[in-house]
Amino acid sequence: MSTLLRKERHSVSDLKIHLVCVTKYRCQILTVESLMLIEKSFREVAEKMNFQVLEFNGESDLIHTLVEYPPKLSISVIVNALKGVSSRRYGQAGFPKPYGKESLWSPSYFVSSIGGAPLEVLKSYIKNQEKPSLPASG
Numbered sequence: 001m002s003t004l005l006r007k008e009r010h011s012v013s014d015l016k017i018h019l020v021c022v023t024k025y026r027c028q029i030l031t032v033e034s035l036m037l038i039e040k041s042f043r044e045v046a047e048k049m050n051f052q053v054l055e056f057n058g059e060s061d062l063i064h065t066l067v068e069y070p071p072k073l074s075i076s077v078i079v080n081a082l083k084g085v086s087s088r089r090y091g092q093a094g095f096p097k098p099y100g101k102e103s104l105w106s107p108s109y110f111v112s113s114i115g116g117a118p119l120e121v122l123k124s125y126i127k128n129q130e131k132p133s134l135p136a137s138g
Contacts, residue, residue, distance in 0.1 A: 011071050016054070019065045020110040021083060027098035028060035034095045038063060041086040049073065049081060066114070079109055 006013045023029060030038075039056045042065060046053045051069035058064065069078055087104040091097060097104055117125070 006068070006070055008070060008072075013071050014068075014115060015071060016066065016068045016113070016115045017075060018110075018112045018114050019067055019079060019082075020062060021065075021079075022062040022106045022108070024098040024101055024103055024106050026061045026106075029096055029098060030058055030060050030063070031095075034090060034093075035063070037089060037093055037095070038086045041089045042082050045081050045085050049078070051078060075111055079111070083109070 006015070035058045038058070039053070042053050042056060046067070051067060051073060053065055054068055055066035056063065065082070067078065069075075083105045090104045091102075116122070
């Protein structure tokens with residue numbers, strides 16, 4: 001995985017998440033064709049919102065996505081945009097929705113931050129920072 005940093009006007013970041021979205025009621029309705037449409041939708045949303053889909057794959061009832069994003073975007077905003085646009089395009093393309101429901105996706109999702117140093121290494125690094133010396137009393 002690339003360790004390229006995102007450099008913006010007031011920040012340098014390396015924020016990546018693993019996102020898992022499941023179909024409503026875990027219905028096994030996704031096909032190779034519908035996964036391609038969902039991936040295309042995800043990548044178009046990412047381009048418009050200035051984040052990246054680094055990896056995408058899926059099964060008949062869920063998708064896995066690796067996303068790199070800037071600090072100004074919240075995870076919930078990213079997820080809502082991805083799920084909303086892909087669900088709408090999925091329906092417009094005539095693919096079957098779970099039990100005829102309006103939405104393709106369950107309202108729930110799983111997300112985990114990834115990359116960077118392991119937690120214990122980072123804790124140790126912070127704990128061992130050199131504190132400034134006290135000023136001489138005079």
